[in-house]
Every structure is written in C-alpha cells, then in structure tokens.
Amino acid sequence: MPDAEYRDIRKLDLFSQMADEHFTSLMRGAYVQNFPAQIELTTEGEPSDFLHIVLSGSVDLFSEWNGRDTSMATVRPVSTFILAATIKDAPNLMSARTLEKSRIALIPSQDVRTIFDLDSSFARAIVTELAQCYRSVIKAQKDLKLRTSLERLANYLLRQLKHADGSATFELGFEKRRLASVLGMTPENLSRAFKGLQPYGVAVNGTHITIDDQADLERFAKPNPLIDDFST
Amino acid sequence: MPDAEYRDIRKLDLFSQMADEHFTSLMRGAYVQNFPAQIELTTEGEPSDFLHIVLSGSVDLFSEWNGRDTSMATVRPVSTFILAATIKDAPNLMSARTLEKSRIALIPSQDVRTIFDLDSSFARAIVTELAQCYRSVIKAQKDLKLRTSLERLANYLLRQLKHADGSATFELGFEKRRLASVLGMTPENLSRAFKGLQPYGVAVNGTHITIDDQADLERFAKPNPLIDDFST
DNA sequence: CGCAGCCTTGACAAATGTCAACAAACGTGG
C-alpha cells in the first residue's frame, strides 16, 4: 500500500489513537484495489468479510426488497462502511456499489475483530464511530417520518448549501434519480418537487443549484439541528 | 437498590462481562425511581445526563418537528436507552416518556463515560450494543422506504406472532394510535389497513389479534430476515 | 449520426392524510 494512503487511513478517527503495532498488524492483512464505476462491492445478506474504506471516489449503500430498491446513503472519502456487520460478524444489511471509479481499502473482518479485542483504544474509537452512525440513521428516520418529500428536498438543499459555504450555488454530486431514491421518492416526484420550491427561490439547471434567498427557503424548510446537523 | 434489580442489571449483556469493581462503582452513583405513566423522562435536544435502564413497565421514544410527532421505538424491560447520546456526550435525538407505571434505573452519563475509559470489557459490550441498535434502525428505515403501510402492518403482525410462538393469536401491547405512529401512518389509515388485511385472515377485536392462516399472510407480507429478524 | 439513458411533463391512479361525526372504551367521582 502506498505511504500516502497508509497515512490517510491512519489519520481516520477510527485508527488514529490505536497502538502502532496493532495498526501495522491490521494493515498487513489489508489490501487496496481500484474499482470501476457500478461495481457491486458487497451484497445484502452476504457475510461481511471485509471492513471497507473509501479512499477516493464514492460508494452507494442500497437495499432491495420485493423488486423495489432504495439508496440508503452515500459514502465519501475518507471513511469506512459495514463497520457494524463486521463487528457483529453478521450479514450485511445493505449492498454497496461504486458510483464512480473508486479506490477502496479492504481489511479482513476477522482481523478487525481480533484487534478490537486486543486494543482498547481501537475499541473506544469504534464506539464513537458507531454512535455517530447510529445517530445519523436516527436523524434520517426522523426526516422520513416527520417531513413531506418537499420538506425533505428543501432541507437537503440547505444542508448542501452549508457545505458550499458562502456561495449561493452548488453542484448536485450525483444523478437526480439517485437523489430521489435517497430522499425516498420517485424521480418524477423529485422533478416536481424542484418546481415546487421555485417560489422559495430555488433554481435548477441540470445539476447546478442556485438558491436566491436562503432565509426564505429556511422559513419553508424549518431546518432543525436534531435532524439536519451532521456533527451533533 | 434492591438486590434483585442489581442482579437484573448485572445480567444485561452490556454489564455482564465487566469487572466487579467497575460495576459496583457504576451502581454507586446510580439510583432507581418509580414513575407513573405519561411522564417525560428525557427531552430531545437536552443533554443526556443519565443512561436509562427500564427495569419494569415500558417507555416510548418519540420525536417532534414542526408540530408533528412520531413514535420511533418502544423500550421494554430489561434494556437501556440513550446509550449513543451518553457516550458521545451529545444532546438526545429523541424524547422518552413512560407508557405505563415504570421502574427506571438512572446511571450518571459521566460515570458511564469514565468506566467506559477504564474497562475495556465494558467498552466492547457497548460496541456490541451500539452495533445492534444501529442495525435495528437500518432495518426500520428499510421497512419505511421499501414497503407500503399495509405491508408494514402485515410484517409487524407476523413479527409479533413469532413472539407468541405456537399460538395464532396475541395481544397488541399498546394503543393503536401509537402503533400507527410507530408504523409511520395515521390512526385512520391503520384502521383501514387492518380491514385491508382481512382477506389474508387477519381478525381484530379490540387489542386482540387473530391470524387464521400465517402462510397466507406471509405470501402477502413477504417477510425478510434482513428487515424483520431482531437477532441478525 | 444514431442510440441509450436520464430528465421532464402530462394524464391518470393509488396511497395516504384530513376533517367531521359518531360509537366504543376508559377512568373518575359521586
């Protein structure tokens, strides 16, 4: 593994505090691979043989049932996924596929569990990571149960806007059909939802979004830190 | 604290493996209290001062936004809640209220965090617990995004039936309005959903449910271990 | 250029929510 990537992984909250010896031991069994777009990395129901770390590119976590499917989340560099399944040695609840050309590190789940038992700093870091993940999903569930699709879109746009700080415009990172799925609606409904937000100053041009008056949109969206803030 | 309760708590997966010394230390700062029904134990947005353990009775976790509210989960004895907020020392994402007369143990969050740093068995148990919680919410989210309300109800009934093993009947544990909220629909919609399941042999009499032909209901509900099994 | 996939739009259908009325169940105080 190239030094730069080794250091990128070491810098992750999950690994930064653990003993050198244990980190090295984890990395010995790990390997890094380049995947083209649209490759399925894991399948729901399958055992989770590897903890995955996205080094570059992006990964879609999705699920299927009875012929329907839905995007659950997007994983961006540098972060991990399938941590919970790895720890519990349980089947994956979600499938994962690359959205674009991506570089992924794979650490054998068995190694993760072994080091988890040996290194309490690592165990503690995993707790923090899992607590974070748990709270993110709770927020997503509140978003789904308490808001209409129009409200979800409005708040999503405001969250994206916060990342592009200062600017009143930003780019949608991915296809609208996938955004629709993430927000729990159909592409057609998303198309109409964008139009429904025009009165609040939202303009769409392809994947380019402009928000004329953030305060106006906020009056409609009523963003709430207990649903929309990533950090808390 | 009565010995019986002390032992009940000790038997929880979360505490069973930790050092005696640390468990005793945790319990020293803890106290147990009886609450009547409908008491709000925690409020979303407030700091989480105590890890809560339901010893008897039951607790509703719910959230509000913009005048709407929704039940997120029910906590039954003997188990804990607000673990993630306690560990992260972050505000609660959900409010909690007793559904009936309940006995609750409260452990100061600061003590939990202190012992968490001292006792790696405890830290590991917390990881397992959090991973379990995380996976439960993911399942709930898949249920919400992939199924209609009729399908959610059908699968809910089948899950309950599995607990009352053998029998073709069981009691709804709580009010229908709350079940509706848990399932993400209105009470009126739930009422009609029950009627919609009559063709599949579901009969309702007050809070008493009878399922004539489990196999028939399953053909409609298509239960899936990756959504409906509690253990995996 | 032509194909394939995505986005949009319109017309329509299905699912779900809202409101109002009433019935049934529950709890309380006489």
Add this chain to the structure above:
DNA sequence: CCACGTTTGTTGACATTTGTCAAGGCTGCG
C-alpha cells in the same frame, strides 16, 4: 355500581400527496 366526561377507535367523504405509465426532449458517447 352508575353517570359522566374524556379519550380512543371507526367510518365516510374528501383533499393532498405520491406513484405509475407513456411520451418526448435533452445529453453524452461511440
């Protein structure tokens, strides 16, 4: 134990939201 009022559950009529299907436009790419 009963009478009363409150809450919960049910039902009907209707509105809103969301999904489905089909068609057409746009875009990117071989």
